[in-house]
Amino acid sequence: MKLLGRLFWAAVACAAAFCLGGIALNRGEHINSIWLVLAAACSYAIGYRFYARFIAARVMALNDERATPAERLRNGHDFEPTNKWIVFGHHFAAIAGPGPLVGPVLAAQFGYLPGTLWIIIGAVLGGAVQDFVTLFASMRRDGKSLGQMAREEIGKVGGIIALITVLIIMIILLAVVGLVVVNALKGSPWGTFTIAATMPIALFMGLYLRYWRPGKVLECSAIGFVLVMASIFAGRLVGEAPEVAPIFTLSAMTLAIGIILYGFLASALPVWLLLAPRDYLSTFVKLGVVLMLGVGILFVRPELQLPAFTRFVDGTGPIFAGKIFPFCFITIACGAISGFHSLISSGTTPKMIAKESHAWPVGYGSMLLESFVAIMAMIAACVLQPGVYFAVNSPGGVVGATPAAAVATITNWGFPVTVADMTNLARDVGETTLFSRTGGAPSLALGMAHIFARSGGGQALIGFWYHFAIMFEALFILTIIDAGTRVGRFMLQDLLGHVWKPLGRTSWMPGVIGASALVVGGWGYFLVQGVLDPLGGINSLWPLFGISNQLLASIALCVATTILLKMHGAKYMWITCVPLVWLVSATFTAAWQKIFSPVPAIGFLAQADGLEAALRAGRAANVAATQTLLFNARLDAVVCGLLMFLVAVVLVDSLRVWASILSGSRESQVCEAPFVLSRLRAEEL
């Protein structure tokens, strides 16, 4: 490296250290969000330039002379060598979902510091490494999936467990994101109308693509976007019209049932009619809004109102109960490290990589960008007044069901807020109330609206921006619900096909309807459970989702460690072993506490015991509802325990394989595809 280059990177490293030190040591004063942006950007630059380069050159020995599966198996469908920046965008669009937006907003209850540090450090040393190594491994194995690699590298058990774990995660994920939408739309005619309007718009787009302009997806998506924007304006009129507004003013339960019915219909309708056009539209809206938020934060440079740490580091948080360790590390999954990414890194992406070196920006770089999205979400949540943040995110069961009780509780915590503040804010954004809108989406939308309004339009447009943000979140969450239900249906049919062959046929209608009903019934049950939960549902479902996602990451890191061990012996296994040890420690501690903690707000069994005692003593106001809550608490404990058991089996299996490789009793042969000389000129792409 030339002297100038060295000086430049030394300056970037100093800037990263200075900004990280600045945000970590600042106490008592409001900090500008630009500190977080710079700390993240400089840390990512150092991680990308040095750590990822080291992994690419020394550990993986990426070789552009070696033909990738995209070149060797080119078929014009899945396998197609593609320009690296296009693959980068494609991969980022695939990994970016609601996780990096919602998780940091919820974790902000600890203050901005714990979540921010975990997002930056977790991504650089853990998440990006997991994505990069998984992508590399899949690319060297003809684009094999994580399950296939687990089967080949560790053993049969690993592959089957990966499949079952993914199915459980899908069920929990769909329920929890469904709950986020329900809590964002309940009692909001403006929001509900806007989201309802996206369904006929998607159907129109499907018909447009099918009958009028086949294949013109960009043109069609542009029309769809204009219509969605028009529906936001129309939503305001609907919300203000006394004759129409009640039709769209729905309770949480009605919305939950509506989403369940929608999920079932969307999974059974032809893909081209509803799912695909919605997916295209939500992808473009998602990328556009993320870009807008980035530009908005740089333009406005808002001050963070939340402190570095809040009193809830002691585990008594109103949004979810539990201490920073382990709960911050499972609440923020996507954005720091996410097991789901390993499925994408071993799915479409490795089949599009034209040159091995492209795995570096695609695998490692995309995760850094996703992490940056999480930082932006953290900033959007922390620009709210702490009192407002807690009033929006705390469930009525914790802070009190009436506005007066809620503000009194929150003010007593040291975060002053008044009923008038909340009423004025709700009126400004076109809502009747903003109290107890748990799930993260409304507070994120408020933060985003605050930033967008200061970027353009001022306070007059804050209502529009709030509903624009709600539309953006709900649009792609609903896309995940319908796509996820379909994915879950395929996975279930795949499993059921082993029992009775016709059940495995995706064209056999009874099988399709039965499997769809089972999947929708699965996540629908957890969704209704979340709606009925007096603690808001997020308290039990989000940790369950975080635990399952991080356990999947543990499986991916087990596979990655096994591969590195087979390639180099013990020399480089620390690269994936360090994040694995951390993840296993945090996730198993969280899972253990969620099952066995004696605090009812944390432990499912303690919660069940409390409910049972209330039933026995005749203190339960509603016996049937209490019995349901009791069953749900035990069910959550069983799901949590099952996940722990499954991943423990993979861990033990991996340790057995590692021990036998290190002791020399097992051949450490990697299962890579043979070397073929590349004839592709990447610059032509």
Next chain:
Amino acid sequence: MSKLRRLGELALALLRELADENAYRRHLEAHGREASGEEWRRFSEERLRAKYARAKCC
């Protein structure tokens, strides 16, 4: 100026990839067919069946 044009082309190519327009073009070329509603339906079913057979990320 040429760099800006290249950037614009790249952005458009990315949008086309995300919109599956490039995949549709490759599909037409591979099968030697013309674009039509029926062909789009066939492509959609094939492409999207594969796309939604994999887990959607969070």
